[in-house]
Amino acid sequence: TGNGRRESFRCRPIPRMTNTMILPGREDPEEIIRATASGLFVVRMGGGQVNTVNGDFVFEVGEGYRIENGRIGEPVRGATLTGNGPAVLMQIDRVGNDLGYAVGTCGKDGQGAPVADAQPTVRIPEMTVGGEVGDGTRRAAR
Numbered sequence: 001t002g003n004g005r006r007e008s009f010r011c012r013p014i015p016r017m018t019n020t021m022i023l024p025g026r027e028d029p030e031e032i033i034r035a036t037a038s039g040l041f042v043v044r045m046g047g048g049q050v051n052t053v054n055g056d057f058v059f060e061v062g063e064g065y066r067i068e069n070g071r072i073g074e075p076v077r078g079a080t081l082t083g084n085g086p087a088v089l090m091q092i093d094r095v096g097n098d099l100g101y102a103v104g105t106c107g108k109d110g111q112g113a114p115v116a117d118a119q120p121t122v123r124i125p126e127m128t129v130g131g132e133v134g135d136g137t138r139r140a141a142r
Contacts, residue, residue: 005106005113007111014109014111017115024095029120034071038066039067040064042064046061061080061131091124099119103116
């Protein structure tokens with residue numbers, strides 16, 4: 001549904017998100033990690049943006065770790081996630097039973113509005129991850 005929100009009564013309402021939620025599943029989050037040969041375990045997202053017309057997004061990874069052979073490994077710095085929201089949501093193949101909550105701010109057109117999200121551990125088999133290699137070159141991987 002469409003949502004018109006504003007920072008305060010002094011601002012004009014604009015279409016923007018409110019709350020996003022993925023319901024928990026039945027899987028043990030540790031088992032989801034053990035079943036992942038190679039991947040990125042994202043603990044905290046950073047800033048980003050979404051094209052509200054087509055659903056394309058780019059988000060910074062605030063805190064993330066490599067998954068190698070089913071184990072959480074070294075920290076990853078400077079990573080970004082890009083993709084299409086509806087397409088990525090359709091790719092979720094495992095859902096954990098550990099519902100977590102986060103609050104933040106949606107910034108748009110110079111206004112900030114409080115938002116919240118809730119989701120368990122989820123596994124997305126394929127997503128574009130970009131960032132810097134140790135030598136400073138940029139690259140993207142799937």
